Amino acid sequence: MPVTVVGSIAFDSVRTPFGERERMLGGAAVHFALAASFFDEVHVVGPVGDDFGEAELDVLRRRNIDTSGIERVADGKTFFWRAEYGWDLNNRETLETALGVFERFEPTLSAKARASDVVFLANIQPDLQRRVRAQCLDTRFAALDTMNLWIDTARPSLVKAINEVDCVIINDAELRQLADRPSLVGAAREVLSWSTTPGRAVVAKLGEYGAALITRDGYFSIPAFPLETVVDPTGAGDSFAGGFIGYVAAQRHKHLTPTLLRRAMAYGTAIASFNVEEFGTDRVARLRMDEVDERVTDLRRMTAFA
Ligand code: AMP
Numbered sequence: 122m123p124v125t126v127v128g129s130i131a132f133d134s135v136r137t138p139f140g141e142r143e144r145m146l147g148g149a150a151v152h153f154a155l156a157a158s159f160f161d162e163v164h165v166v167g168p169v170g171d172d173f174g175e176a177e178l179d180v181l182r183r184r185n186i187d188t189s190g191i192e193r194v195a196d197g198k199t200f201f202w203r204a205e206y207g208w209d210l211n212n213r214e215t216l217e218t219a220l221g222v223f224e225r226f227e228p229t230l231s232a233k234a235r236a237s238d239v240v241f242l243a244n245i246q247p248d249l250q251r252r253v254r255a256q257c258l259d260t261r262f263a264a265l266d267t268m269n270l271w272i273d274t275a276r277p278s279l280v281k282a283i284n285e286v287d288c289v290i291i292n293d294a295e296l297r298q299l300a301d302r303p304s305l306v307g308a309a310r311e312v313l314s315w316s317t318t319p320g321r322a323v324v325a326k327l328g329e330y331g332a333a334l335i336t337r338d339g340y341f342s343i344p345a346f347p348l349e350t351v352v353d354p355t356g357a358g359d360s361f362a363g364g365f366i367g368y369v370a371a372q373r374h375k376h377l378t379p380t381l382l383r384r385a386m387a388y389g390t391a392i393a394s395f396n397v398e399e400f401g402t403d404r405v406a407r408l409r410m411d412e413v414d415e416r417v418t419d420l421r422r423m424t425a426f427a
Contacts, residue, residue, distance in 0.1 A: 122261070122370045123162040125234045126153045126363075127253045128243025129223065130167040130191060133401060134203040137210070139352045145401035146177045148200060149243035149266065152356035155405045156363025156392040157241075158184040159413060160371035164234040166190035166253075168222040170197035180406050190234050197222035210354045211328040230256045239370040241362060242286070244268050247278040254285050262377070264288035264366055266358065272299050284316040290324040290362045293333075309335035320377060324365065324386070326358050334386055339379055343386045343424065346394035346416055353400045360396040360405060364413075365389030384417075391416035 133147030154165045164187045169177075171193060181188050198221035206213045228249060240257045242250040242265040250265055257263065263286040271279050272295060279299075283289055289312060293305055300308035309323040313336070325333045329351070333342040368385040375381065391413050398404045 122238035122373055123164065123233075123236070124157050124160075124239045124241065124366060124370045125164045125166060125190075125230065125237035125257065126150045126157070126241045126243060127166040127228055127230075127250075128153065128241075128245055128266075128359075129200045129202075130165070130169050130173070131200040131202050132172075133355060134201075134217075135205070135353055135355050135400065137206040137353050138208055139350075140400070142353075142400045144201075146180055147202065147356060147401055149356075149359045151181065151402060152359035152396065152405070153241055153243055153363040153366075154181060154186045155184055155402055156360040156389075156396070157367030157370070158186050159364070159392070159408075159410055160367035160388075161239075163187065163367075164190050164231075164237060166192075166228060166230055166234055168192045168194050168197070168200075168226045170194055170199040170222050173199045180402060183406070187233070190231055192226075194222040194225075204355065206354065210351050213354070228253050228256075235259075238262065239366060241265070241366050242282070243359065243362075244271075247271050247275050247282040250282045251278065251285060254282070262287050262366075262369060264290055264362070266290045266362060267295065267299075268292075269295050269298060280315060283312065284318075287318070287320065288322045288324060288366075290326065290358070290365070292358065293325045293327050296323065296325050305333065306335055306340065309333075310337070313337055322382065324362075326361060328354070328357075332361060332386060332390065334382055336379070341379070341383050341386065343383075343390050343420065346390055346420060347423075348394055348398065351397045354397050355401065357393045357397050361389040361393040363389070364392035387417045387420050388413065390420060 128150035129148035131148030
């Protein structure tokens, strides 16, 4: 089933203990789309400025991602983000965020993007997420990501946006903040209790400790793939989401069973682990599906329990 993603398309400047890069291709929608492209047709929607070139678009096109929903704003500047990581790669400091063309972004989806069965609302202002969700009337599965900024500044809209999707994918600390509950499972169940729609799920991203899937009556967690070297964690959450949701989309119209969601978690985990091995999109841009499958097999072996 086709997937539409709406979110940031960015230039990222990142410093980690292993080096630094200036103005790499990044953004939540880009990391998500590259990961999801292993499974199904992907439509990316978001704005860029006239500083965004063909070389950047080619990274997406080479993975057969539909870039016709990327809106180029004349005289505008592409979203820019600068961050630094210390030895604890689970913590980063954002040094600069320049919204650029995102400041006036009003998403209008093409008929093709609107018709997708699966929609991912990457981390953007929740009212924008809601306006996108409202355009996708045929969607069978919608998910969103968010961040502390929106919990602090737009909470009522964010709660409404959450209640309009099937799945929330969020960092553990932000989940606790959102629900105002100290326990991860308690916080997830609190968020699930805000809507009575059946089959909803919360995925808590736990950084180098993996991810947990919480439903009203179920729990599953998977460790991150054990890597000895992590070069740049940027985009790990979005490539996890892309792998997870891409796998769900590729199951076509099958019922979303707990087993299927667990497998989706393994695919998200595997792709995220490749993402962090190199700066920016470098590793995932040349990743092959057989490498992903091999890592999923390794994860299955590592987590098997008699
Ligand atoms: P992640 O590491 O998965 O949290 O995603 C990092 C990506 O999110 C980077 O490529 C950034 O360009 C993008 N990003 C950072 N801050 C924001 C923001 N406030 N809104 C949208 N995207 C952002």
